[in-house]
Structures are given as C-alpha cells and as structure tokens.
Amino acid sequence: xxxxSAQNMSAAHGxxxxxxxxxxxxxxxxxxxxxxxxxxxxxxxxRSISGDHRQSQGTVTLSGVDISCHPAHLRARSGLALVPxxxxxxxxxxxxxxxxxxxxxxxxxxxxxxxxxxxxxxxxKLDQSLAGKLSGxxxxxxxxxxxxMGNPVAIxxxxxxxxxxxxxxxxxxxxxxxxxxxxxxLLVVEQDLNRALATxxxxxxxxxxxxxxxxxxxxxxxAQLAAASFGQTEGAAA
Amino acid sequence: MTGLILNSVLLGGYYAIxxxxxxxxxxxxxxxxxxHGALIIFAxxxxxxLGAMDVPLYLSIALVGALMFGLGMGLHAAIxxxxxxxxxxxxxxxxxxxxxxxxxxxxxxxxxxxxSLAPLVGDLSWAxxxxxxxxxxxxxxxxxxxxxxxxxxxxEAVMRFTTLGRRIQATSQDRATASLLGINTARTAAxxxxxxxTTGVFAAAALGLRSAWAPYSGAAQLxxxxxxxxxxxxxxxxxxxxxxxxxxxxxxxxxxxxxxGFLIGGHLAFLMAVFxxxxxxxxxxxxxxxxxxxx
Amino acid sequence: MSHPVPLNVTRGSTxxxxxxxxxxxxxxxxxxxxxxxxxxxxxxxxxxxVYILLAVMWNALAGFAGLVSIGQTxxxxxxxxxxxxxxxAGVDPYLAVILAIVSGAVLGWLTSLFMLSLKDGExxxxxxxxxxxxxLCVNLDPLIQGETGTSLIALNAYDIETRNTFTxxxxxxxxxxxxAALVVLLRSGTGAAxxxxxxDEIGARSIGIDVMRTKRIVFVLAATGTAAAGALWLASNxxxxxxxxxxxxxxxxxxxxxxVGGLGRVEGALIGALVFFLIETLFGAYGAWYLVxxxxxxxxxxxxxxxxxxxxxxxxxxxDPIPTGYKISKIHDASWxxx
Numbered sequence: 001x002x003x004x005s006a007q008n009m010s011a012a013h014g015x016x017x018x019x020x021x022x023x024x025x026x027x028x029x030x031x032x033x034x035x036x037x038x039x040x041x042x043x044x045x046x047r048s049i050s051g052d053h054r055q056s057q058g059t060v061t062l063s064g065v066d067i068s069c070h071p072a073h074l075r076a077r078s079g080l081a082l083v084p085x086x087x088x089x090x091x092x093x094x095x096x097x098x099x100x101x102x103x104x105x106x107x108x109x110x111x112x113x114x115x116x117x118x119x120x121x122x123x124x125k126l127d128q129s130l131a132g133k134l135s136g137x138x139x140x141x142x143x144x145x146x147x148x149m150g151n152p153v154a155i156x157x158x159x160x161x162x163x164x165x166x167x168x169x170x171x172x173x174x175x176x177x178x179x180x181x182x183x184x185x186l187l188v189v190e191q192d193l194n195r196a197l198a199t200x201x202x203x204x205x206x207x208x209x210x211x212x213x214x215x216x217x218x219x220x221x222x223a224q225l226a227a228a229s230f231g232q233t234e235g236a237a238a
Numbered sequence: 239m240t241g242l243i244l245n246s247v248l249l250g251g252y253y254a255i256x257x258x259x260x261x262x263x264x265x266x267x268x269x270x271x272x273x274h275g276a277l278i279i280f281a282x283x284x285x286x287x288l289g290a291m292d293v294p295l296y297l298s299i300a301l302v303g304a305l306m307f308g309l310g311m312g313l314h315a316a317i318x319x320x321x322x323x324x325x326x327x328x329x330x331x332x333x334x335x336x337x338x339x340x341x342x343x344x345x346x347x348x349x350x351x352x353x354s355l356a357p358l359v360g361d362l363s364w365a366x367x368x369x370x371x372x373x374x375x376x377x378x379x380x381x382x383x384x385x386x387x388x389x390x391x392x393x394e395a396v397m398r399f400t401t402l403g404r405r406i407q408a409t410s411q412d413r414a415t416a417s418l419l420g421i422n423t424a425r426t427a428a429x430x431x432x433x434x435x436t437t438g439v440f441a442a443a444a445l446g447l448r449s450a451w452a453p454y455s456g457a458a459q460l461x462x463x464x465x466x467x468x469x470x471x472x473x474x475x476x477x478x479x480x481x482x483x484x485x486x487x488x489x490x491x492x493x494x495x496x497x498x499g500f501l502i503g504g505h506l507a508f509l510m511a512v513f514x515x516x517x518x519x520x521x522x523x524x525x526x527x528x529x530x531x532x533x
Numbered sequence: 534m535s536h537p538v539p540l541n542v543t544r545g546s547t548x549x550x551x552x553x554x555x556x557x558x559x560x561x562x563x564x565x566x567x568x569x570x571x572x573x574x575x576x577x578x579x580x581x582x583v584y585i586l587l588a589v590m591w592n593a594l595a596g597f598a599g600l601v602s603i604g605q606t607x608x609x610x611x612x613x614x615x616x617x618x619x620x621x622a623g624v625d626p627y628l629a630v631i632l633a634i635v636s637g638a639v640l641g642w643l644t645s646l647f648m649l650s651l652k653d654g655e656x657x658x659x660x661x662x663x664x665x666x667x668x669l670c671v672n673l674d675p676l677i678q679g680e681t682g683t684s685l686i687a688l689n690a691y692d693i694e695t696r697n698t699f700t701x702x703x704x705x706x707x708x709x710x711x712x713a714a715l716v717v718l719l720r721s722g723t724g725a726a727x728x729x730x731x732x733d734e735i736g737a738r739s740i741g742i743d744v745m746r747t748k749r750i751v752f753v754l755a756a757t758g759t760a761a762a763g764a765l766w767l768a769s770n771x772x773x774x775x776x777x778x779x780x781x782x783x784x785x786x787x788x789x790x791x792x793v794g795g796l797g798r799v800e801g802a803l804i805g806a807l808v809f810f811l812i813e814t815l816f817g818a819y820g821a822w823y824l825v826x827x828x829x830x831x832x833x834x835x836x837x838x839x840x841x842x843x844x845x846x847x848x849x850x851x852x853d854p855i856p857t858g859y860k861i862s863k864i865h866d867a868s869w870x871x872x
Contacts, residue, residue: 052414076420088415090408100401101408105420150420270654272603320836326653327796330601331788331835334657338785338828342821457781461665464658498673505666512659513647 003185004154009058011048018044020209026185033196036206042189050082051075081147085158087139091132102149109151116145137168154185207231246486251383253482257466259437266410272333275460276340281442303439310435314428345453355446465508552854567698575697579769582708583762588790588806590758596797598751604660608756609763610778620687630764637760641753668779682774704765792834795843
C-alpha cells in the first residue's frame with residue numbers, strides 16, 4: 001500500500017523554477033533514493049513535500065490522505081518527518097531535549113526516549129550533552145532519533161552522508177535499514193551514487209528540477225545514474 | 239552605607255519585575271517590545287479599576303494577568319508576527335506606534351490624575367521590618383524583591399523543564415525546523431508573547447503599590463526595563479536581577495551626589511555598560527587613543 | 534570583446550525638472566509669505582519647514598541607514614538649548630541658531646562613535662537614553678530653571694514683524710541647504726553606497742562598502758538636520774521648556790511622517806511632512822485623540838503599507854521626481870531601464 005506519494009510536484013524560488021513535475025511514490029518499508037548533482041532541486045523537492053517550502057503545484061498524499069494544503073507542522077503531525085540537510089538540531093538544547101521535541105507530533109506509537117536509547121546505547125551516554133557539541137555522526141543519530149520520536153509513517157532524509165566520516169555513514173545507514181525493516185517508508189537524498197545503488201529499492205535521478213531517470217536499483221549501474229544526473233539520458237529505464 | 243545598599247537591592251527587585259517581560263521577549267522572540275511600558279501602565283489601570291470595585295488584589299492580579307495573556311497572544315497574531323517577517327525595523331516601528339496609541343488612549347479614558355494601588359493594602363505600603371543595627375527594611379519592597387525572584391525562577395523552570403518551554407526555545411532558535419517537528423510555531427510564539435505580557439501585571443502591581451502612575455508613565459518604565467536588560471546582558475533571565483541591582487545602585491549613588499542625580503546615575507550606568515560591552519567601540523577609539531599617546 | 538552597446542547614461546528627466554521647478558516655486562512662495570499673509574502665516578510656515586527637516590532626516594536615518602532612533606530629540610533639544618545659552622552669552626540669536634546647528638553636527642559625530650555599534654532595538658532605545666540624559670542635564674542648568682524653562686529674550690531686540698519674517702527666511706535657507714546637502718550626498722559615490730545599504734546591508738558589505746562609515750555620514754547629517762529643526766523651532770516659538778523639546782511626542786511625529794510618506798524615499802518624507810502638517814492643522818486641537826490616531830495610523834502603515842503614500846504615487850510617475858540613481862538606456866532604444 002502506498003504510504004507517501006507526491007504527484008506533479010513543482011516548486012520555485014521566486015522567479016526561478018527549482019522543481020518541475022516530479023512524481024514519487026513509496027510503499028511501507030520501501031527505500032527510495034533521490035540522486036542528482038548540486039542544484040538539481042532535490043532539497044527543494046523534500047522541503048516542498050514536507051511543507052517547509054510552498055509547492056507551486058502538486059499533490060502530496062500520506063497514507064491516502066491529501067495533505068497538500070497543510071502547513072508544515074500539520075504534515076508532521078500526519079506522520080511525515082524530515083531530517084533536514086545539516087541535521088538542524090537545536091544546538092543549545094540537550095540530546096534528551098532534542099529527542100523530546102520530536103514528540104511534538106502528538107502521535108501514538110512505539111517510540112520514546114528510552115526506546116531510542118535502547119536501540120542506540122551510544123546516544124544514552126550523551127543524554128545531557130548539548131546537541132551543538134556532538135560530532136556529525138552523533139548529530140545524525142540524534143536527528144534520526146528525533147524523527148522517530150514523532151512516530152512517523154514516512155521519513156525523508158536530506159544529504160544523509162554529507163559531512164560524516166565513513167564510519168559514521170555506515171552507522172547511519174545501518175540505523176536506516178532497521179528503520180525500514182519496521183515498515184517505515186524512507187525517502188533519501190544522497191550524493192554518493194554507489195551508496196544509493198547498494199541501499200535503495202527505487203532510484204530517482206534529478207537534473208535541473210526534472211526527473212531524468214527512474215530505476216530499480218538492481219537493474220541499473222553507476223554510469224547510467226551519473227549520465228542521467230547530467231541530463232544525458234531521457235526517459236525511464238524501468 | 240548599609241542602608242543605601244539595602245535599599246538599592248530592594249529597588250532593584252522592582253526593576254527586575256519591570257524588566258523580566260522585556261528580557262523574556264527579547265531572548266525568545268528577538269523583539270524589543272517598545273510598548274512594554276505602556277502595556278504595564280494599561281495593566282495598572284486594570285488593577286485600579288478592579289480595586290475600585292472591591293475585588294481583592296490577588297484576584298485582580300489573576301484576572302488582569304489572564305487578560306494580559308490574551309492580549310499578548312492577540313498582539314502577536316495581529317502585529318508582531320506580521321512585523322517580524324518584514325525585518326528588524328518593523329517590529330520597532332509598530333510597537334512604538336502602539337505605545338503612542340495606548341498612552342494617549344489611557345490619557346483620554348482615565349485623565350491625567352496620578353493613581354496608586356497603595357490604599358488597597360493598607361499598612362503594608364509603609365510597614366517595615368527592623369533589622370539589627372537600627373536598619374529598617376520596607377516590607378512591601380522586600381515582598382516585591384521576593385516576587386521578582388519567584389517570577390524569574392518560575393520562567394526559568396518553565397523554559398527548562400516543560401514541554402512548552404522546550405517548544406518555545408525550539409521556535410526561537412530555528413522556526414522552520416521546529417515546525418517540521420510538528421510544533422505550531424505561530425501559536426507557540428503567541429503563547430510566549432502572552433507569558434511576557436503576563437509578567438507585566440506583576441510589574442503593574444509593584445509600581446502601583448510602591449508609588450503612583452499616570453497615563454504617560456509607561457515611557458519611563460520602558461527606559462528602566464531596557465537599561466536593566468542592557469546592563470544585565472542577554473542570556474539567562476537571572477542576569478535581569480543583576481542588571482536591576484546595578485541600575486538601582488547607580489541611581490542611588492547619583493542621588494547621593496546630587497538631589498536630581500537619581501536618573502542621571504542610572505543613565506550613566508547604562509552608557510558604561512554599552513561602552514565596556516562593545517569591542518567595536520574599543521576599535522573605534524583605538525586610533526584616537528594611539529594618536530593621543532604618540533602626540 | 535564584442536562591440537560595446539552604445540549606452541546613454543542620464544539622471545535627470547522631465548519629471549525631475551518639473552519637481553525642482555515646483556519645489557523652487559514653493560520655496561519662493563514661502564519666502565514671499567510675509568507680504569501675502571502677514572506675520573501670522575510665518576509661524577506656521579516655519580513649523581512646516583521644521584516638520585520637513587525632521588521627516589527627511591529621520592527618513593534618511595531609518596530608511597537609508599536602517600537605524601530607528603527614538604532619541605533624535607537629543608539633537609533637537611540640545612540645539613535649542615545651545616541657542617538659548619549662546620544668545621544668553623551675548624551672541625546674536627540668529628548667529629546662535631547657526632552655531633547650534635554646527636554643535637548638532639559635532640554632537641552627532643561624537644555620538645556616532647559609540648552608538649552605531651549598537652544593533653536595532655538597542656540603538657533605538659540607547660538614543661532615547663542619551664536624549665533623556667541630555668534632558669536631565671539641561672534641567673540642571675540654573676538658567677533653564679528645570680521644567681519652568683526660559684525664552685529667547687534676545688529676539689525682543691527685533692520688532693515682531695521683522696523677527697517673524699527674518700526667522701522664516703533663515704528657516705527656509707537652512708532647510709534648502711540641508712535638503713540640497715542630502716540630495717548631493719545621495720548623488721555622490723557615497724550615495725550609491727547608501728542606496729546599496731538601504732537595499733541589502735549584508736550585500737553592501739560583501740561588495741566592499743564601508744558600512745560603518747556610510748552609516749556615520751548619514752547619522753551625522755541627520756543629527757545636523759534635526760538640530761537645525763530644534764534651533765529653528767526655538768527661534769519661531771521663542772520659549773524653551775525642556776519637556777517641549779526633549780519630549781517623545783516629537784519621535785511620534787517623525788515616525789508618523791516617515792511611515793505615512795514612505796520609508797526610504799526623500800519624496801515620501803516630503804509628502805509625509807505635508808500630510809502631517811495638514812492633519813495637525815485640522816485635528817491638532819483634539820489633543821490626545823489626535824495622538825491616538827497618529828499612533829494607530831503609524832502601526833497600520835508599518836504593517837500593511839511599508840512604502841507609505843509614496844508607494845501609491847511613485848510607481849505612477851514616468852520617472853523619479855528627485856533622481857538619485859542613474860538611468861541607463863541603449864541609445865537607439867526607447868525602453869528605459871533604471872538601475
């Protein structure tokens with residue numbers, strides 16, 4: 001069953017069109033990767049789906065409910081979480097406080113601070129640390145935990161591996177794999193094509209605001225993705 | 239000497255109550271509410287009106303406090319949210335315009351007479367405790383100081399230990415991310431404004447009990463409150479208490495030097511705080527200082 | 534390099550010529566007022582000029598340098614006080630007015646050394662503290678006798694007709710000189726920096742504009758103009774009560790004029806001053822209600838019409854009445870593009 005779908009999404013920054021006519025849809029427990037060069041519109045796409053940026057046209061449905069007209073906080077309360085680029089933790093608050101803020105969606109579900117700490121004992125040790133003092137990998141873990149605290153049905157993550165050490169990237173993706181296994185749909189923006197190929201179920205390549213390639217991960221390769229991200233392949237391979 | 243310091247500390251209690259709402263709004267919303275003083279005077283008239291209807295003071299404070307909370311939420315929705323989206327200047331212009339409006343409306347409705355709440359509490363306004371060494375301490379002033387401490391402690395506790403406080407901090411630090419977590423940031427900011435204005439009712443009560451006010455007294459209260467915030471510095475609300483004490487001591491010293499030096503002393507303390515705080519100021523004077531040395 | 538497109542760079546326009554003609558006629562009309570309306574009209578004319586000075590200067594400060602000051606009364610009040618003091622020391626009152634304007638410039642420069650480091654709201658109220666401090670210090674002067682005040686007695690040396698006429702001419706000359714100074718400044722290299730600062734402070738910094746120096750120039754000019762207004766107000770009204778000069782109602786007037794006229798445009802400030810003059814003439818007698826109205830209109834303008842009346846009028850004109858930027862056009866192209 002489709003959990004998250006975005007149809008005909010278009011968004012602009014002032015006069016400048018950033019996203020044009022993008023369609024996406026994810027079922028429960030599916031991992032969809034959006035890849036593409038800088039400025040391809042990936043971040044704007046995620047922000048438009050989350051309601052942080054007003055889409056100029058398009059429909060977002062979550063678990064079959066049209067949330068296109070909802071402001072960001074109501075979309076979050078419907079079960080759509082975004083882990084933004086750079087994590088955007090509240091630097092002056094502690095790890096626990098950041099996690100507790102994730103519960104602002106007021107949705108019922110399995111997640112609590114203790115449940116998060118059970119899964120990531122490393123975070124438990126940082127309980128009272130200020131989020132601004134953490135390493136990039138630790139911040140990413142808190143950010144994912146904060147998203148889970150809202151008991152979402154779908155999580156979008158922007159630039160997961162940006163600024164992280166290779167070990168931290170491994171850890172983040174191990175966490176995401178477990179999140180997916182719980183039946184949460186994941187929409188991931190990633191620069192690293194090989195990582196995307198190794199992890200994704202579906203792949204979408206964007207170039208200059210448009211989708212240039214859709215593929216099943218097992219049926220494509222890095223060369224095809226790279227070509228598509230520079231706009232050299234038109235149409236769909238899947 | 240002991241008496242001067244003691245009385246300054248007590249006066250500082252009043253200034254702290256006066257400034258805490260302004261400081262709260264500045265630290266949380268990054269807005270300097272220039273209508274802060276006018277709104278305190280508005281609340282004072284509310285207390286006076288209820289007092290004239292024989293409503294007990296504690297009940298008046300609760301009622302006017304609730305009114306101020308609602309007013310704060312309305313103020314945010316109608317003016318501040320709109321103004322603060324237009325840059326740093328518009329909130330200043332809009333709240334200053336609002337203060338002119340409130341001041342003159344109060345003058346038009348209540349006339350120019352001085353009012354006081356002192357009659358509502360009978361003896362308390364002049365009763366005092368005697369300390370060893372023949373030092374007398376006004377009871378009311380002491381209660382005001384205690385109230386200031388309680389209010390600051392309560393606000394700090396709300397900010398640190400409650401869900402609401404966390405949401406206010408999140409909204410203040412990064413509004414976009416806060417709303418991505420499901421926080422209704424507009425409502426949260428409105429509640430924060432409501433809280434800031436609610437503290438104004440305690441300032442109004444303190445002002446009315448210890449002295450008197452008139453429709454245009456708001457400007458002077460805003461100046462005191464602002465001087466406290468600048469002298470204390472931004473950060474924890476406890477700094478308000480420090481700033482208030484420094485202001486009160488500076489004023490007392492000014493008054494000891496010259497009969498009309500009370501306010502001047504406070505203003506000079508404010509200017510000194512500005513001078514010593516700003517590295518750019520030192521940079522601006524560095525060339526002059528160097529020339530002075532070489533000449 | 535390809536062929537350079539032939540460009541035509543101009544800054545005047547028909548609209549500008551018409552505007553300057555109208556302003557010149559208005560100035561001549563005001564100068565001739567004593568013969569038209571007798572002595573009574575002169576006082577009102579000086580009031581209008583004072584409002585124009587206050588509006589244009591406050592607008593330069595808030596609109597161009599992004600500095601909202603609640604304490605411009607510092608310069609207004611101190612200039613009036615200096616005029617009184619100098620005149621009391623035997624200086625001719627009109628010379629005292631001129632010297633007071635100079636003292637305003639000096640005070641503005643001194644103040645700018647530390648006040649410009651403050652941000653937004655801190656600057657706004659910081660200026661107010663300074664104004665309040667100056668007010669308190671002036672009250673300490675035995676000559677002023679606290680709030681009782683004193684008057685510019687030396688003016689009694691002139692008979693009332695001559696005095697009023699002469700005050701008007703001095704006011705007119707001072708206003709023209711200061712407005713001309715502002716326009717010249719805005720058309721100079723510094724003017725381009727000021728415009729850049731108005732539009733985008735961070736951007737201005739990033740292209741190498743010395744933001745602090747630019748702000749200081751505007752601040753000192755605004756201090757000078759506001760001081761001129763204070764000294765002229767004293768020359769016209771002759772009485773000096775500190776509260777009437779340092780009072781925060783003057784700030785309310787400045788805010789009103791600038792917000793109603795339109796923030797960031799000289800034309801807007803002129804219109805704002807004119808509107809305020811008319812409203813004051815018509816409704817000033819209503820006292821506090823009148824101020825309630827001013828405050829309310831200021832709030833509404835700040836929230837809903839940040840470009841004020843000029844925002845409604847300006848775009849309808851073919852070009853800028855007071856041109857401070859340049860117009861660039863291709864020589865054979867009729868379409869004009871302003872930069």
